[in-house]
Amino acid sequence: MRTTQLIVASSAAVLTFGLAACDTADMEDDADTGADTEQGEDTEQDRDTDTDTDADAAMDEPFGTACAAVPDEGDGSFEGMAQDPVATAASNNPELSTLVEAVDTADLVDTLNSAEDITVFAPANDAFAGIPEEDLNALLDDQDELTEVLTYHVVEGTHAPSDLEDGSFTSLQGEEVTTTGSGEDYTVNDAANVVCGNVQTANATVHIIDEVLMP
Structure with a gap:
């Protein structure tokens, strides 16, 4: 009888120890899983943050199909234009x-x-080429009208692409200029498209457009 009791007691002790060991292992596995999950979440958050940072950085740069025509170096490059006031840069x-x-x-x-601190919606050469030659020559010969048209392309404040999403700005000519769009797709006065936006000069932000705006 005593031998049987000892065997039962020993078996119970072994079983208890085994269950305790399993519980400890399970707790360690759960802790490792939690750590891995937390580490995974941190990595995903870091990845999201990096993506947002990259997107913000991208929007700080010039954008648009016509930007490819801008020289890569020299005074007429984006870097060169940033050193000069807007008329000189242009x-x-x-x-x-x-x-x-x-x-x-x-x-x-x-x-x-x-x-100081202006934004210029600058018509590219092709924009002027879209005006009949007779009309363009008449505009260039009339300094008062030409001044009205050109100052209509200049608005107060330096406006980044995000400002153009649903913008309304007062031009130096006195009338309003409106913009709509998002990302890298913007229009001015529901007519002209921004073909190379966010070009920086020493005193202005320039958005190159594909049509001449008429007040």
Whole structure:
């Protein structure tokens, strides 16, 4: 009888120890799983943060199909334009040569270069090419009308792409300019498309557009 009791007692002790060991192992597995899950969540959050940071950084850069035509280096490059006031910067960019000629004809170079914190919706050469030659020559010959048109392309404040999503701005000419869009797709006055946006100069943000705006 005593031998049987000892065997039962020993078996019970072994069983108790075994259950305790299993509980300890399960707790360790749960802890490891929790740590792995937490680490996975942190990694996913870090990944999301990196994505947001990359998106924000991307929107700080010029964007649009026409940006490919801007020189990679020199005074007319994005880096070069950022060093000069807007009229001077535009004069170094071959995609804006017609606009520069018009600004010079209207005697607005000093006005634009000395302005503080402005945004320019700058018509590319192709935008002017879309105007019948007779009409364009008549515009260039009428300094008062030319000044009205050109100052209508300049608005107060430096406006990033996010400001263009549903924007309404007062132009130097006095009338309102409106913008709509998102991402890298924006229109001005429901007519002109931004083809190279967020170009920085020393005193202005430039959004190059594919049509000439008429007040």
